[in-house]
Amino acid sequence: MSIRLTTTSYIVLGLLRWAPGTTAYDLERTIRATVSHIWAIQRSQIYREPARLAEAGLLTTETVGDGRQKTRFTITPEGEEALDAWLAAGAEELPQLRDLATLKIFFGARPQAIARVQLLRHQARLKEYELLREIGGLAQAGPRTALEAAIAHERTSIRYWSDLAKAED
Template sequence: MRLTPTSYIVLGLVRWSPGATAYDLERTINATVSHMWTIQRSQVYREPPRLAEAGLLTAESGGDGRTKTRFTITPAGEESLNAWLGEAVSEMPQLRDLAILKVFFGAGPQALARTRLLAHQARLKEYELLREAGGVAQSGPRLALEAAIAHERTSIRYWSDLAKSPS
């Protein structure tokens, strides 16, 4: 079975929250990794049963037809997730920013810069408030939050400079 980044996100979140339902996973993804990785809602609901079929998760339902299925990671799932976590990453990220794509094709950078600047400032404020509140206790999420803060600061610097420069 071919595992995708979505597979590993599901495995990791189920490891953190044994007994999670697909709905629980969707909510957790929206509150955590959605700023780092795009996952379609349908994938969140398809992936846990697929991983259970492969023996990487167990699936338990209440049996009454209305109770949601709860997932728990298996030893094979733990092994697979740990192996993935230990692999080096050589793939460079792709900068998917519609505003930068528009600048590339000749859109007026100053007009775009104003709205992008406000958006990045708002996102930075969210991240900084999360950090200040101490809501990220685990090392991995805390380090990812620091990367997100650095990214937003760099974006703010870029769009600020662009807003000041002549076309």
Template sequence: MEPGAARIRLTPLSYIILGLLDFAGESTPYELKTHATRTVNHFWVVQHAQFYAEPERLAGAGYLGARQEDGGRRRRFYALTDRGRDALASWLADPTTDFMELRDHGLLQLCFGAERGPLAEAQLAVHRAKLDEYLDLIAQGAPGPAGMRRVLEAGVAHEREWIRFWGEQA
């Protein structure tokens, strides 16, 4: 560990930041947010403010380098350090056994007795729109990191299953 670098626990958000920087190169927090909107936000929601706080935390621990513009808006730019690259590579090489987290407002309403017909119709519209979005992104060449097309294909399968499920509820 570099002298003065803090020991911190890396979280999924940490790996999102490391991965986005590996994909896009040096970026400002705003650019990280933009990269995430086109890529990981399709399956992992990150709050806007986290794109400002987490890179600073990672820089303090030596995973990122940071530089600030001298003039203008004085934006901060972050880039991976060797430590950050090593941490990302180690994480990518260790297959997760974590089960997916499912937080679905429609299922929550269904669980507590919402009227199935109107809920199902609303959910069908949501899932059809998301399916169309994923298919459009695939048709555009799945912009993003190397694995983005595979992630979008998983999203397509996921949405098709939800359309089947909510169709049965309708």
């Protein structure tokens, strides 16, 4: 069966490559702890996507448990092939700035008030990322490199919001 694969599909395939036999609940927890800061995924998508991929033959399923049944998902060779093809393809799409604070400023909110709050939030997120880097919680090169991009993004955001807050004084 041929289905249209989305970025969520590839996230699920990638995580299952690293951790075969994972449940949808475990996927949700892993996504929240890892890629959710760089790619937004609705909770309902996380629970629907593995079954959709299994139906297409990209994942296998195994139901385990006595009382509470859990379905564990594992990537198939076809799923590996689809993931590898996606990873090998370029990323031509430019990122979209999806920032509620910037949108509010666009429509007339006071930049100074928003800038001060955003500055604190970005500083807190930067500390989280730097702590994660410091404790070495990311064993694989890809997540470590993505973490460096997130740190650079937060530093840039801090400069921007700091400058905006100062400009209004």
